[in-house]
Every structure is written in structure tokens, then in C-alpha cells.
Amino acid sequence: MKTRNTVLTGLAIAIFALVLWLADKNLGGYAMRILNLSAIYVVLSLSLNLVNGFTGLFSLGCAGFMAVGAYVSALLTMSPEVKEMNFFLEPLAPWLARLTLPFALALVAGGFCAALAGLVVGIPVLRLKDDYLAIATLGFSEIIRVVITNLQGLTNGAQGLKNIPKFSTTWTVWGVAALVVAFMALLTRSSYGRQLKAVRDDEIAAEAMGVNVFRVKVTSFTISSFLAGVGGALLGHMITTIDPKMFSFMLTFNILLIVVLGGNGSITGSVIASILVTVLMEALRFLDEPLNLFFFKTNGLPGLRMVVFSAMLMAVVILRQRGLMGDQELTWSGFEKAGLLPRSKKGASK
Amino acid sequence: MLKIENLSVHYGGIHALQGVSLEVPEGKIVTLIGANGAGKSTTLKAIIGLIKTSGGSVSWNGKSLAGMPTKDIVESGIVLVPEGRRVFANLSVDENLSLGAYARKDKSAVEADRARVFKLFPRLDDRKKQKAGTLSGGEQQMLAVGRAIMTRPKLLMMDEPSLGLAPLVVKMIFDIIKEINAEGTTILLVEQNAKAALMAAHFGYVLETGRITLEGEGRQLLADDRVRKAYLGEAL
Ligand SMILES: Nc1ncnc2c1ncn2[C@@H]1O[C@H](COP(=O)(O)OP(=O)(O)OP(=O)(O)O)[C@@H](O)[C@H]1O
Ligand SMILES: [Mg+2]
Secondary structure (H helix, E strand, O other): OHHHHHHHHHHHHHHHHHHHHHHHHHOOHHHHHHHHHHHHHHHHHHHHHHHHHHOOOOOOOHHHHHHHHHHHHHHHHOOHHHHHHHOOOOOOOHHHHOOOOOHHHHHHHHHHHHHHHHHHHHHHHOOOOHHHHHHHHHHHHHHHHHHHHHOHHHHOHHHOEOOOOOOOOHHHHHHHHHHHHHHHHHHHHOHHHHHHHHHHHOHHHHHHOOOOHHHHHHHHHHHHHHHHHHHHHHHHHHHOOEOHHHHOHHHHHHHHHHHHHHOOOOHHHHHHHHHHHHHHHHHHHHHHOOEEEOOEEEOOOOOHHHHHHHHHHHHHHHHOOOOOOOOOOOOHHHHHHOOOOOOOOOOOOO | OEEEEEEEEEEOOEEEEEEEEEEEOOOOEEEEEEOOOOOHHHHHHHHOOOOOOOEEEEEEOOEEOOOOOHHHHHHOOEEEEOOOOOOOOOOEHHHHHHHHOOOOOOHHHHHHHHHHHHHHOHHHHOOOOOEHHHOOHHHHHHHHHHHHHHHOOOEEEEEOOOOOOOHHHHHHHHHHHHHHHHOOOEEEEEEOOHHHHHHHOOEEEEEEOOEEEEEEEHHHHHOOHHHHHHOOOOOO
8 A cells, every 4th residue: 555655645745736836826925925934834843843742852942943043044145245234233254244155055054053053052951851951942042042132243133134035935945844744754754763752752761772862862852953943044034034032932932832733743733733823823813903893893902813823722722632633643544544535455554 | 691799879868779799690580579669670770770879880791881871781782671561652562662672683583573572462463553552551561571572682681570460461471581581581580479580580689678688599589488478478
């Protein structure tokens, strides 16, 4: 049944690509932006899911790594003129002011710098457990923000960066998202993925089997930081302005929300929740505007959207405690069991 | 051969092991029995490097294990089956077994051992794809033992493998222990079930509040009055 599943997967990808192509042609810039934003959230939520869901490390440092990736990639791609315009308070370090790299290279560089930050933070911090780890990573994320605010000559401080080249096109963001999904699917099914889950389930037993628990944690954390860096860079190249305030805890919170909603430890769950949350956040925007239902009038309640959204989140968590997907995946064999696909002769493998 | 001399472990102010010495000769089954809290689990954890020792030495085939990280100790051929059904709850039965063979390179022998585990525990065979966390308590213990078989170490240390199992399954597990021993695996067994352990073992040690108080051949200890009174619950 492997071949059938491969064919189905190929077909699904082709259909999705076609839908994207049609959307890109026919939808307005605003709608496309939302769609593309959800691709970036796919990358970010998988990054967080890798540590939280698959490795069982409660990390809240996401926004910090995103900031690193976003700044590195932005600074490496902006033209010298744009840089000069941005840095009017204090000039940018000369070696960087003249440097302009191709986007792909800058994106990877952003990821690598974030990964390096992850490695440096991870080695001392990953010896901590649960809540302590959460607090330490959260603290790190805030430190990054303060550092960026104060490195005027490198980051332009609180003014942030404007006119970042708009490289995050539909194909770029969805291409990266697809790569990351494929990478995660391969990783979690490999023997390395088994080690991650073993560490998550029982550290002592994993250690007693000879798994190098600490190294597994550091590796997972570093890969996750890389992905967060790439996601942050894509975000910067999409909205074209970044500043330190943008990378606050609220950003991490949004991503955490997606991961929990989709299901800790489920790739497909994260993908579905990313799209759902991003689209809903926009769709519910009308709630913040003046409403005029014939029995009910408001004159604009900013924040009502978040209230409704939080209520929906609570409902999901109460009704399905482990998120939409739990730690299960949507698979073709799952569809088959649900009777949505004709049954194959032999029991379907993955 | 594993040789422990004068081993001492502190947990904060508690002196859990107060100079324990014991030997596990190659090819033998050695058992360590003792009351709750005597320090049996502590001894095993100290050997495999999961906790810090505060004195004494552990040597394995002449080489000191002091300060070695656990994964290196495992690689040198010592494996611990920790107490209390520590299976990986969200992994399937099959994946749990694969993790047992984590440190092994001999792929084909691994598959032979997997087949063997399934033959020993047909219940596990029927539940290959089931998550370990959803197995019954006894099935989880079978899986923990099966996973230990998959490790194929030179020295296998088991912490209360018979805990919570039906008598028939306990007997089966002791048979398996003897069988893998006959195939060349040295075994250090910690048990509450003193009678079964001493019957299976070549040599036994009695641990009392962090000290070895008695040692001798398995059958000889079984006949010892103090052992019979304290650990076999016999009125003399
Ligand atoms: N992490 C720890 N911190 C503090 N004290 C501990 C710790 N682990 C064990 N102890 C103490 O050390 C002593 C020995 O514990 P150990 O687990 O080795 O006993 P045991 O012989 O295995 O008992 P049982 O048969 O009940 O499993 C006990 O008094 C226990 O309370
Ligand atoms: Mg114990």
C-alpha cells in the first residue's frame, strides 16, 4: 500500500499547488497575505512542536530565535542605500553596510545564527526541567529583545528596520513550509525521532538504554531554533518592517496556542491549526469593528475578537484535551479506516 | 566481571549506601535482596552512573567506571532495567523494543531477538502497534523485560522484574532470566521475591540499610535462618 499512499500524497500536493496557483492569480493581496502568513506559522509551529511535542521540553524562547533570524536575514539582503536610509541615528557597521547576499543564502544564514543562539542557550539551560526551563527560555527571549534594542549600530535599535525586500512570495513561503513538513515527517519517523520520543516519555529509561539524553535535547533544541530563525526571517521579508517590540512574548504565545490546538506531537495537527488560527484571527476581525445586528449594536469593541477566539480555544481544550489531533497524524490509512477511501486488500502501512 | 568495593552514596543527608562491596562474576546470576529502602535500586543506579557516588569504586573487567557517563557505560555492555515499568508510554510496543536495541549494530541478530521476545510473550506480538502506555500493568512489565532482552548486554541488571505480575508470569520471567544467562549474559538481579531470586541465582547478597549483612550461594542463603525469617516470612 506504500505505492498507493505515495501516489495519493503526490496527488494531494499537486492539488494544493494548483489551489495556491489559482489563489495567487485570483485572490487580492490581502487574502494572499493571510494565506501566506499561515505558511509561516506552519514553519513556526513545527519548530515549537519539535521541542514541546516531540521532545517534551517546555520551551518558550521561540520569539527570541525568530528575532535573530529576522534581523540577520534582513540585514544581509537590504541594499546599501536602504541600509543608509534606515540607520540615520548611528551608521551601520561598515562591513555589513556594503554586504548584500542573495535571499536564499540570507535565509539559511538567519536560520544558522538562530541555531547558534539555540546551541549557546541550550547547553546551560537544557539541564533544567519543565517550568524552570520555560522560565529560562522566556528570559532568554526577553534578553535578545533588550540586546537588539541596544545594539544601535547593528540593529538600528528601537527604530527597527524598514523597507526589507519583500521576498516572501507565495511560492517561497509555501515551498519552505512544505520542506519543513517533509523534514519533520522524516525526522520523527527515523530512529532519531524515536529517541526524541523516548526522552519525552521517560528520561531515565532512555538513559538506561544508552541514549545520550542531553545530546538529544540539545540537538532537538538547536534544530528547532534553526526553524524558528527561518520562520522569523520569512515573516520579516513578508511584512517588510521589523522592530524589537514585534518579538514579544505574545508572538510565542500565538505559536504555542497553535501547537496546543493542533495537538502536541502531531505534524498534521500543527499544519491544520496554523491555517485555521491565522484565517480565523482575520475572519473574526469584524468583531472589533462597530457591529449592527438588528437586536444588538456595538460601536466597536477592540479586543472582542480575542475574547471570542480565546473562548473557542477553551472550548477545544475542554472538549478535546489533547488538541484537535492529539499526537496522531492524518494518514491515508486513517482515511481508509474511516471509510473515506476504498479499502485496500492488505492492511495499509503508513 | 563487575567488582564493587566499599561503595558509598549520599542523598543529601541520607547515607543510603554505606560501604557496599560485591562481585558479579562473568556468566553468573547474582541476586541482591533486602527490605524496602535498603538501597538495592541505589546500588544499581550507582553502577550505571545515573547517580553520583561519594566513595568506593566500581570496576568492570578491570576498568574503573567512576565518572563515566551512562551512555558510555551502556556501550561497554552494562544495561539496567529500571524499577517500575518504565516503558515509553507514547511509543508502540515495536518501537519500545527497537529502543532496547538502540546501542546495537548487529541488525539481523536484533530481528532474531525481536522474534524471540514475541515468541516468549505472544501477548506482545498481538499488540505490536499498540501504545505501550495503554498496555495492562503486567503487559508493560513483560515489555520492559522484552526490551531488556533486546539490549543483549554483557551484564544485565534488572530491578524487580517480577513486580506486580501473576505467579505464572513470574515463573516465566525467571525461566527467561535463566535462559538468557545460559546463553552467556551475566545477570545482577534485584528482587523482593527473595525465594524465587535465590533459587535462580548462583550467588546472593543481603542488603540491610545500606550495608551487606550476608552473602553466600543462592541455595545456602535460602537455608539460612536469618534469611528465612526476615525475607521469606517463615516462622521459625
Ligand atoms: N532521590 C532520592 N533522594 C533522597 N533519598 C533517596 C532518593 N532515592 C532513594 N532515596 C533513599 O535511599 C534509600 C534507598 O533507596 P532505594 O531506592 O535504593 O531502596 P530499595 O532497596 O530499592 O527499596 P525498594 O525495595 O522499596 O525498591 C531509601 O531510604 C530512600 O528513601
Ligand atoms: Mg528499589
